[in-house]
Amino acid sequence: MKKIRSLYEELLEKHGLQGWWPVNNSYKPGDYSTPRNEKERYEVILGTILTQNTSWENAGKALNTLRKEKLIDPEKIMRTEEKKLAGTIKSAGYYNQKARYVKNITEFYDSLKGRTPGREELLGVKGVGKETADSILLYAYKEPVFVVDKYTERLLLREGIISGKENYDEIQRIFTESLEKDYKLFNEFHALIVAEMKK
Template sequence: MHIIERIYHELYRAYGPQGWWPLLGYDGVQPTKSGSVAGYHPLRYDLPETRGQVFEICVGAILTQNTNWLNVEQALLRLHAAGGLDAERLCGLGDAALKEAIRPAGYYNQKARKLREFADFFLSLESRAPDREELLELWGVGRETADSMLLYAFHRPVFVVDAYTRRIFGGLGLVDEGADYDTIRLFIEEHLAADLPVYQEYHALLVEHAKRYYRKRANRPVCPLRRLMQG
């Protein structure tokens, strides 16, 4: 078994199913989540169930750029109250109302434009799922955001590489922490079967683990994954 797979099994054993991506309609709270309020749904890999939930996840993927989930959650709740978690109604919101709703997520001027452009695109999809290249052509949608949408909203097994992924795998010497996004993504995917639940859990588990051992460089030497590298 490759070390990439071994790390996954070790993290899953340590933390259990994470129930990502959070959805407003669910009350589950993961005990391993510090600060998160609700929305987690462990072992429900069939979610999202509705087109509205698909849109909600995509909106969350945009709003979470350069901020934390608690801020995003507040923005989503305010946007929902304003009717903006429906793509057509978001397009009809005035600029002031949209920006005020998403203010907690920060960068609200830029993110308002990103959401409008994505909502127009989402409506053009009708019932089909987009491909990665289409998403990357949208203004304000980078590779991490696109892959988050594909993995959690559209059920496509693509590995999401975020800052936590870089810190952990870089700290373990498996990748160059400053390597290109797709270089890291393809390296992981090469050694991991394209299984949707595994990809979703792995990304979430890396986030949880990084919050415990990789927020401060001084904590990295005590990362329990290091013993796997010696096996």
């Protein structure tokens, strides 16, 4: 197995410390303290839905609108009519689907009562697939879960580490078997992958 660890060192050398979750946050390189409270946690969770197959810019605009409407609040989202919610997040694309997904994840989030969810129960929420579940665990709950996305797959393809036939869990295992389970490391590694692959 080509050294995943040395790949990390190379990327860090090339790009420097990045940060965490790039949608609408004044994060600083090397600062992994966010989310600092439940409101920020919930905002990150909304961001994971809004950014599905969508540019961060468009997802960020939708998040800004939600913020302006004071809707970064589970109770308010649940009280907002789905049609209206869809209009509010229009710029994120797929707004009808995502309005439904936002409702679903909000109901689930509320039912947790502050508890950290498991991956399987997250996957039980309609609108939450593997990448979204893992993004929620890593970025909202600081769990040491490696997030696999298009950039991750493209990088491993480029490096000849995978053939392209591997599934999500197999790709994820390549990272978790080679690295200590540290959410800051997983967070930074993924940010570096994006810095490397985003043209």
